[in-house]
Amino acid sequence: MPDSHGPESVRLVLPGATMPSEEGTIWRIRFDGHHDEASLLHALLEGRPPLVEVVENNEVVLARGIVALDAVATLCDAYEAVATRLVQLVAMAIRAPDRRAPAVPITAIGSGSLGAYVLRRVARLLVRRMYRLCAYPNHWRTGWRFARSGETVWDKGTLDGAPWRVLTGPGHHFYADPFPFSWQGQSTLFVEDFDHHVGRAVISAFAFGPDGPVGPAIPVLEESFHLSYPFVFAHAGNVWMIPETAANRTVSLYRADPYPWRWVRDRDLLTDLVASDATVMKHGDRWWMFATLYDGTGSYSDTLGLFTASDLFGPWIAHPHNPIIIDAGMARPAGCMRIHEGRLWRPAQDCTQRYGGALVLAEVTELSESHFAQIIRHRIQPGPDWTGSRLHTINCAGGIEAIDGSAVSLKLFGQG
Known part of the structure; x- marks a missing residue:
């Protein structure tokens, strides 16, 4: 009714x-x-x-x-x-x-016909089975470069410019969801560090110097459940992280103690829901949180929820028009929101062809306790500047610009 x-x-x-x-x-x-x-x-x-x-x-x-x-x-x-x-x-x-x-x-x-559908399904399953025998499935890689004024993805709406350098690590690990951040002179790149042998990820960090990463990835946050999307930001004299904790049915806030090598759980901002890639920002006099919501049916990536609070620590209230977007091409967050040239921008994943298939940069034209609207201004997909079949995160902070996308990682003979 x-x-x-x-x-x-x-x-x-x-x-x-x-x-x-x-x-x-x-x-x-x-x-x-x-x-x-x-x-x-x-x-x-x-x-x-x-x-x-x-x-x-x-x-x-x-x-x-x-x-x-x-x-x-x-x-x-x-x-x-x-x-x-x-x-x-x-x-x-x-x-x-x-x-x-x-x-x-x-x-x-x-x-489309049922016969063609069945043939495609069978072919896809066979290809997937063969691929899994010789390579790790759903393997990602992170690229980075030093940010140059006027030359970032946000400035140009493309990936061209200085070449992207790939973070390397053990073959059975991948690094994804890169979030660069700088605090008290220390630039750090936080990533989802997924171990194929374990089947879940921790949050790791790369210390950065004037020439790039200084040493290997160091695990900085581990739980009994999968972690990803290490959204890092500063507020009230502290550095905070909201990693994806959807596997725990929470949106949880962690505090650096000390930055960047140790994080302690401060509180749960939201509970009893499956929210992916929570992204927060203060705009106007309120805090806003964007995350895709999963209700047990369909995709984790096509339904965008919005929450708001007068204070970072809550209480967080669901927007009256939730879900504010149902769209595989522009719902799921893809990194930090930002003010660029006086306008509010939001990166999102284009999952119309596959999960994390491409990026879109959307200008937020309405954001209030009663309305939300955005307009897609740029669509960015893998190409000569970043090869692969997927692209699903973009962040720029601390003088570092970072993206990620899919990659092939072959298994060693006799290893799973």
Whole structure:
């Protein structure tokens, strides 16, 4: 039922249902611009994230989302993911019936078939099995360079410029989610340090000198669960870290004691939720936290939640329009937000093709306790300046600019 802020009387017509003859407000569901489930089926058979829209009287788009398929294993899983996001989109339209989504190109119905889908699935499974026999799956690498004024990714919207240098380590480890930071003259690069033999990661740090890293990665934070995305920042005379602790169903705050080699858990900012890549900043007189939310169905990367507080230490309150974005192409955070040339920017992952497939740089045009809006200004993908098939973090601080992406790491013969 609509809440007190929504329309008084609305008929929701699902795909395939007969249109009512009575006059009044009618909401319909569109998949890739079409009012039928065949369009959804074609998208799923082609392995393409479907565009899902809630449309009023066949004209005005009230809510729109692109559903990620990176975490689904079967066609049934994909349908369930779409159904879950559809319910959330309808709720978004009810909460903000006066909001309007901008027009987008209509996707032509493809020629996907069940037979072709099965063949692709079988081929993909065979390739994945062979790959896992000789290489570590989901292996990442971190690149860095010294930041030059006017030459950063934020200045140019591209990866070109000074060459990226790769952080090296043991073959069964990878370094990802790089966050550079400088405090009291010490520049440090914090990373997710994943051990394939253990199956989870700790947070490690590279000390930096005038020529680059000084020595190997040093583990600085370890828990009994997986850690990643070491979001580091300063506040009230201390250095803080909010690593991803989704495996513990918390968003937890740690304090450096001392910086950068030891971190103690200070408190949980949020509990009893699966929130990925929490990114905070103070803007205006309030603190804001962005994180993708997982409710047990579908992807971890297409549903963006926003929380706000008057103080870093809480209490943190969910935005009334959560989730504020359902879109595989622009939801999941990809690093620190920043003010650049007087405008507020937010990096995000483009997961439409695969998890962490590319980066987008979005300008935040509205951020308040009642509204949020962003506009994608740049899309950055791997290429000659950073080879590989994925790119999913960008950060610049302490005179260091850092990115990460996928890499191939072959296993030694006889080792798992």
